[in-house]
Each structure stands twice: as C-alpha cells, then as structure tokens.
Amino acid sequence: MTLEIKDLYVSIEDNLILKGLNLTVNGGETHAIMGPNGTGKSTLAQICMGHPSYKIESGDILLDGESIIEKTVDERSRLGLFLAMQNPIEVPGVTNFDFVKAAIQTRMKKDEHLRIGRFILKFEKASEDLKMGKGLAHRFLNQGFSGGEKKRNEILQMKMLNPRFAFLDEIDSGLDVDALKLVGQNVTELKSPELGLILITHYQRLLDYIIPDYVHIMINGKIVMTGKEELINRIDQEGYDWVKKELGIEDLETKPYSLGTCPSKH
Amino acid sequence: MEMLNFLKDNPYLIAFDNIETINNANIAIKDNHLTFNKGNEFFVFLDNFDKFNSLNFTIKKEQDIKIYLITYQSRKIEIDYNFELQEKANLKIFTNFSSRRKTFLNANLKFTLAKNAKLTVLSALTFNGEVKLNETVNLNGLNATVDIDLLNVGGKTSKYYVNQDVFHNEKATISNIDNWLIATDQAKLAYSVSGSIQKGKEFSKCRQSNKGIMLSDSCEIMVEPKLFIDEYNVEASHGAAIGQMDELQLYYLLSRGLTENDARSLIISGYINPFISLIDNKEIATQLTSQISRLIRRKAYNE
Numbered sequence: 001m002t003l004e005i006k007d008l009y010v011s012i013e014d015n016l017i018l019k020g021l022n023l024t025v026n027g028g029e030t031h032a033i034m035g036p037n038g039t040g041k042s043t044l045a046q047i048c049m050g051h052p053s054y055k056i057e058s059g060d061i062l063l064d065g066e067s068i069i070e071k072t073v074d075e076r077s078r079l080g081l082f083l084a085m086q087n088p089i090e091v092p093g094v095t096n097f098d099f100v101k102a103a104i105q106t107r108m109k110k111d112e113h114l115r116i117g118r119f120i121l122k123f124e125k126a127s128e129d130l131k132m133g134k135g136l137a138h139r140f141l142n143q144g145f146s147g148g149e150k151k152r153n154e155i156l157q158m159k160m161l162n163p164r165f166a167f168l169d170e171i172d173s174g175l176d177v178d179a180l181k182l183v184g185q186n187v188t189e190l191k192s193p194e195l196g197l198i199l200i201t202h203y204q205r206l207l208d209y210i211i212p213d214y215v216h217i218m219i220n221g222k223i224v225m226t227g228k229e230e231l232i233n234r235i236d237q238e239g240y241d242w243v244k245k246e247l248g249i250e251d252l253e254t255k256p257y258s259l260g261t262c263p264s265k266h
Numbered sequence: 267m268e269m270l271n272f273l274k275d276n277p278y279l280i281a282f283d284n285i286e287t288i289n290n291a292n293i294a295i296k297d298n299h300l301t302f303n304k305g306n307e308f309f310v311f312l313d314n315f316d317k318f319n320s321l322n323f324t325i326k327k328e329q330d331i332k333i334y335l336i337t338y339q340s341r342k343i344e345i346d347y348n349f350e351l352q353e354k355a356n357l358k359i360f361t362n363f364s365s366r367r368k369t370f371l372n373a374n375l376k377f378t379l380a381k382n383a384k385l386t387v388l389s390a391l392t393f394n395g396e397v398k399l400n401e402t403v404n405l406n407g408l409n410a411t412v413d414i415d416l417l418n419v420g421g422k423t424s425k426y427y428v429n430q431d432v433f434h435n436e437k438a439t440i441s442n443i444d445n446w447l448i449a450t451d452q453a454k455l456a457y458s459v460s461g462s463i464q465k466g467k468e469f470s471k472c473r474q475s476n477k478g479i480m481l482s483d484s485c486e487i488m489v490e491p492k493l494f495i496d497e498y499n500v501e502a503s504h505g506a507a508i509g510q511m512d513e514l515q516l517y518y519l520l521s522r523g524l525t526e527n528d529a530r531s532l533i534i535s536g537y538i539n540p541f542i543s544l545i546d547n548k549e550i551a552t553q554l555t556s557q558i559s560r561l562i563r564r565k566a567y568n569e
C-alpha cells in the first residue's frame with residue numbers, strides 16, 4: 001500500500017505552485033507536512049484529490065504503483081483517497097445524513113444494499129465520538145457550522161468512509177483545546193497498517209496528539225527537508241528562517257519591488 | 267374527469283371540468299364562485315377547465331383555510347383566479363399547474379387582502395409548454411401579510427413568463443417573495459418581480475429574493491426585480507443570485523465518492539427541498555417531487 005508523488009509540478013491560473021515535489025507514503029505511516037503560508041501545502045492535497053482548478057504540468061501521482069492522475073475526483077475517493085479540507089464547503093439543502101449515506105452507498109457493490117439501521121448506529125456513534133451533538137444528522141452540510149464543527153465534521157466523514165490515504169489539511173485550525181484533543185484521539189484511533197496519513201499543520205500541538213513518523217518541511221513548492229519529531233520543536237520555536245539559511249533558499253518575498261505609481265494624496 | 271389517484275375519494279375534494287363539478291367538501295358553489303366559511307384543508311382539482319373565464323374564491327372573515335389548487339390540462343387554457351381574503355382570514359394556498367402535453371397556459375392569480383388577513387402562497391411550476399402567469403397581490407387592509415414561495419423547474423423548450431406584483435395599499439403591510447428557479451435543456455424563464463409601497467403606507471415591509479440555477483448551456487433565466495417605494499418609513503430589499511451549479515459544492519461531494527450524477531442530483535434536491543418541505547400534505551409533496559425528477563433526471567445531470 002503506497003501513495004507516491006513523483007517530481008510533481010502543478011500550476012493554478014498560470015502560477016506554478018508545486019515545483020518538483022516528491023513524497024512517498026506507505027500504509028501505516030503518518031507524515032506531517034509543515035511550511036510557511038502559501039508554500040503549496042493545500043495545493044498538494046487538492047491536486048491529489050483532483051481539484052478542478054489545479055493543473056499538473058508534469059510528474060505523476062501513483063496509488064499502489066498505478067497512476068491516478070487521469071482518474072476523476074469520485075474515482076479517487078472510491079479508490080481510498082480522502083481529504084479533510086482546510087475550508088470545508090457548505091452545501092445548503094443537503095443534510096449531513098443524506099450526504100454521508102450517499103457517500104457510503106456509492107462504495108457498495110451492485111448487489112449490496114445499505115442496512116439503514118446499522119448505518120444510523122454507526123453515524124450516531126461517530127458523531128458522539130466527536131461530540132457533534134444530536135441534531136447534526138439533519139442539519140445542512142456544513143451550513144452555519146462553526147469553524148470547529150466543520151473540522152470535526154470532516155473527521156466524522158473520514159471515520160465513516162475508512163479511507164486508505166487521508167490528507168488532513170490544517171485540521172487543527174479553529175479547534176479549541178478540548179476539541180483538538182478529541183480530534184487527535186479520534187484520528188489516532190483510526191491509525192492502522194491500512195491507513196496512510198498526511199497531516200498538514202502549522203503547529204506542534206496537533207502533533208502532540210497524532211504522532212508522526214516523518215516530518216517534512218515544504219518551502220516554495222517542494223519538500224526541502226525531512227526529519228523526525230525534533231524538527232517540529234525547532235520550527236515551533238524558531239520558524240523557518242534557519243531552514244532557508246541552512247539550505248540557501250532565497251526568499252521570494254524579499255525580492256525588491258517598486259511601489260510604482262500608487263495613487264497618493266498630497 | 268381524469269383525476270389524480272390519491273384525490274379520488276378525498277372527502278375535501280372539489281373538482282371541475284367543463285362538464286361536471288364534484289363537491290365532496292360541500293362548499294358553497296355558485297356558478298364560478300366558491301365561498302369558504304369553515305376552516306379546513308381543501309383540494310381543488312381542475313381538469314381542462316375553462317368553462318368560465320374566471321374562478322372566484324372568497325375566504326370568509328377569520329377563517330383558516332388551506333387550499334391545494336391542482337390543474338391539469340392538455341390544451342390551451344386562459345383563466346383568472348381571484349381570491350378575496352376578508353378580515354383576519356388566513357389562507358395557505360398551494361398551486362401546481364401541470365400539462366399532460368406541450369401546451370399553453372395563461373393564468374392571472376389575483377389576491378385581495380383585507381385588514382389582518384394573512385396569505386401564504388406556494389406555487390409550483392413544472393409545465394410542459396408555455397406559461398404566462400401573473401400573480402397580483404393587493405394588500406388593502408392594515409397589517410395584511412403575504413408570503414410567496416415559488417418553485418419553477420423548466421425543461422425541454424418550455425417558456426415561462428411570470429409577473430409578480432405586490433401592492434402595499436395600506437400601512438404596516440408585509441410582503442415576502444422567494445423564487446427558486448431551475449432551468450435545463452432549452453427552457454426559458456423570464457421573471458418580473460415588483461413591490462410597490464405608496465406614499466403614507468408607512469411601517470410596511472417588502473422583501474424579495476430570487477435564486478436560480480442553470481443546468482444547461484442553452485437554457486435562460488432572467489429576473490427583473492423592481493421596487494417602487496414612495497415612502498421613507500419602510501423596509502424594502504431585493505436580491506438575485508442566478509448562476510451555474512456551484513463547482514466547489516460539486517467538487518466537495520465528488521471528493522467523497524459520489525458519482526457526478528448523484529452529486530448533481532443531491533445538490534439540486536438540496537435546492538428544491540426547502541420548498542418541498544413547506545408543503546404540509548405528504549401526497550402532494552411526493553407527487554411534485556416525482557414530477558420534478560422526471561423533468562430533470564434525463565438531461566440535466568450529464569452536462
């Protein structure tokens with residue numbers, strides 16, 4: 001069980017974001033990806049899922065040795081890919097329950113059908129585990145959810161769908177201290193040889209609850225350094241400057257620029 | 267008379283075609299005039315009915331009435347429906363104008379509200395052919411209130427020309443219009459929605475919202491919202507959001523494995539459900555849902 005990202009170049013609206021990214025995740029492994037804002041972390045997760053706005057310029061994404069870049073978004077999901085999004089989308093009028101039910105039904109074989117009673121129990125258990133409250137099932141998908149509720153709802157879906165490879169994109173943002181612990185526990189419980197996890201985060205606190213096997217630092221569209229837990233600590237305390245310095249990475253932001261002809265009042 | 271099955275033996279059925287009248291509900295009917303003086307839920311069914319050029323409904327003072335007005339036609343029909351709501355009358359009316367084949371409907375729905383009358387209109391339009399519909403509401407009495415929700419699902423080469431006009435002719439009158447428009451194939455939906463508050467009719471509120479999804483490249487939805495306000499001390503607002511299906515919503519559902527067909531139909535049902543849930547009668551709601559899915563299942567989902 002492997003997910004391999006090979007020398008991947010990805011652009012959005014003619015801006016090159018990923019610039020030769022390599023990453024291999026095996027079943028049972030947990031990888032953390034850290035890096036400054038705008039460096040392409042979400043782009044990586046979205047392109048693996050097949051987001052329509054991003055374009056692969058070159059490189060490949062392989063699931064168990066087979067390229068998935070020609071597969072549609074839903075096919076990738078049914079092959080076992082999952083993305084807990086940084087900004088989960090609101091879908092008015094569609095209840096959480098109907099949505100998750102449809103997502104499960106689409107994974108069943110032609111002659112199978114959903115045992116609704118069992119499904120309801122599983123759904124209720126999952127929302128209880130995440131302290132989502134009873135009314136959740138019949139609320140519209142993410143609509144009016146608080147930031148933290150949206151994030152918990154992503155993990156609820158993950159629990160229901162049993163993916164093989166899951167990207168969790170800043171699942172810790174918007175969570176209060178208790179919720180963070182809860183989400184951490186829930187994700188840790190899901191760990192198994194049948195699941196590869198890719199955690200995108202800015203902060204150490206998430207990684208206190210979900211212990212990663214590898215920590216990658218991503219800058220300017222590629223992974224520039226890979227290590228273990230000691231990296232997390234250092235980034236938490238010192239930021240990324242030392243990485244850039246050590247590797248001689250030019251900061252794109254510090255290029256001199258002119259203010260040009262900004263209108264000004266005299 | 268060709269009748270919807272679930273209505274046949276309904277004790278509150280009133281049905282017309284040009285030959286016979288069925289009045290299970292025992293309502294006072296004189297020629298083309300129906301008078302409602304006992305609170306209840308009534309089903310008015312019209313099969314190709316145009317014996318008169320108008321059908322008139324009076325809701326007596328303080329009566330609480332629900333009417334499901336369902337019309338079926340297989341030829342061109344032109345007719346006016348007039349509703350008079352007396353003081354403190356409360357009418358909740360559901361209308362569904364349907365055609366058995368491609369044809370033409372020209373209908374004027376006119377509502378007149380006295381003091382403290384309350385009107386709720388749920389209009390479903392799933393017509394095959396061409397519709398010219400005028401909904402006119404006169405809020406003539408103090409505190410008269412109207413709430414209109416309209417769901418129009420247009421497919422094939424259907425054309426809908428709909429005018430909605432609300433006149434706030436008295437103080438402290440309230441109107442609320444929500445239109446939900448869905449077009450596919452080559453359907454064309456043209457709406458003009460207007461609210462008028464005359465001078466001196468202060469403390470009135472007039473609000474409208476128009477939402478539309480276009481499911482094909484060759485369909486059209488046009489909405490012209492208008493507010494004519496001649497008084498300062500009022501609240502008035504309008505909004506329109508017409509566009510394609512939201513690509514990010516679609517992506518989100520796909521990313522959980524729903525096929526494109528399933529994802530699209532779930533989003534569309536999410537759009538329709540809030541309207542359907544306003545319909546109290548289960549059978550009427552089910553009938554409408556299946557009408558709609560017949561209309562949009564085929565083409566809308568594979569574009």
Ligand SMILES: Nc1ncnc2c1ncn2[C@@H]1O[C@H](COP(=O)(O)OP(=O)(O)OP(=O)(O)O)[C@@H](O)[C@H]1O
Pocket residue numbers: 012013015017035036037038039040041042043044053086
């Ligand atoms: N539609 C777009 N058009 C142009 N540039 C875009 C678009 N969407 C994203 N970008 C740019 O792509 C770059 C990478 O964005 P991405 O969301 O992958 O960053 P990130 O590493 O996840 O950042 P953060 O830590 O802030 O979430 C950013 O500079 C962003 O501005």
Ligand SMILES: [Mg+2]
Pocket residue numbers: 041042043086169
């Ligand atoms: Mg991001």
